[in-house]
Amino acid sequence: MDEVEARRRFATSTVARLATVDASGRPTLVPICFALEGEVIYSAVDDKPKTTTQLARLANVHVRPDVAVLADHYGEDWTALWWVRARGLGRELDDEAERQRAIELLRAKYPQYAQHALDGPVLAIDVSAWRGWSATPPA
Amino acid sequence: MDEVEARRRFATSTVARLATVDASGRPTLVPICFALEGEVIYSAVDDKPKTTTQLARLANVHVRPDVAVLADHYGEDWTALWWVRARGLGRELDDEAERQRAIELLRAKYPQYAQHALDGPVLAIDVSAWRGWSATPPA
Numbered sequence: 001m002d003e004v005e006a007r008r009r010f011a012t013s014t015v016a017r018l019a020t021v022d023a024s025g026r027p028t029l030v031p032i033c034f035a036l037e038g039e040v041i042y043s044a045v046d047d048k049p050k051t052t053t054q055l056a057r058l059a060n061v062h063v064r065p066d067v068a069v070l071a072d073h074y075g076e077d078w079t080a081l082w083w084v085r086a087r088g089l090g091r092e093l094d095d096e097a098e099r100q101r102a103i104e105l106l107r108a109k110y111p112q113y114a115q116h117a118l119d120g121p122v123l124a125i126d127v128s129a130w131r132g133w134s135a136t137p138p139a
Numbered sequence: 140m141d142e143v144e145a146r147r148r149f150a151t152s153t154v155a156r157l158a159t160v161d162a163s164g165r166p167t168l169v170p171i172c173f174a175l176e177g178e179v180i181y182s183a184v185d186d187k188p189k190t191t192t193q194l195a196r197l198a199n200v201h202v203r204p205d206v207a208v209l210a211d212h213y214g215e216d217w218t219a220l221w222w223v224r225a226r227g228l229g230r231e232l233d234d235e236a237e238r239q240r241a242i243e244l245l246r247a248k249y250p251q252y253a254q255h256a257l258d259g260p261v262l263a264i265d266v267s268a269w270r271g272w273s274a275t276p277p278a
Binding site: 019 | 153203209224
């Protein structure tokens with residue numbers, strides 16, 4: 001799967017999993033909702049309720065900005081399996097204009113966010129590489 | 140969610156995502172099929188076709204055995220969201236009896252493996268901690 005197709009499948013996914021590394025070098029991961037604009041993935045720390053887990057991912061990114069994000073399709077038909085992985089650098093948004101834009105994108109993608117204030121931190125990931133795999137080559 | 144419930148939900152999931160860390164300290168992740176027995180997660184490197192990605196996860200585990208594995212439920216109803224994360228140490232199976240047992244467990248869980256030789260490496264993860272989160276507390 002080429003980078004264009006990989007990015008397209010990632011963009012239209014509703015959930016992804018974010019892997020970060022803590023200060024001691026151990027990986028952790030959480031599911032995220034996200035919006036993609038250009039080569040930036042945005043994800044709000046909005047949880048439901050907020051937990052220390054939410055803060056852990058931000059703490060990790062501050063110490064070790066290298067992250068990976070995975071979107072995939074799983075189902076009983078293994079000929080339809082695929083996954084796409086983004087690699088990049090994470091940063092917590094401190095620019096208010098970019099933060100507002102990120103929240104706008106997230107609200108546009110997820111009607112569920114109508115019930116959420118989205119007043120917490122927003123994580124941005126500047127993607128440096130897309131990689132995709134599919135069991136069946138794209139047509 | 141307590142550890143017993145977390146482990147139960149993980150065990151009955153059909154797909155999970157594995158995060159490992161490479162020699163330079165960067166995280167990576169891939170979806171995995173797996174079987175759980177006791178506190179050991181087994182996953183076969185069987186892919187379809189085999190790729191360098193498959194070998195990367197083993198190389199990572201040899202250098203940095205700390206891994207994390209996530210199973211989750213995502214859907215439009217955000218009150219039903221949950222995830223479970225296992226932390227542990229990864230190792231490539233070199234004991235033939237354990238390898239055969241792992242393959243037996245995988246074949247029992249996934250009828251799709253009837254079409255696969257499962258003659259490649261098997262990754263084991265000795266779980267040291269389960270952690271779960273759910274949007275709605277389990278009844």
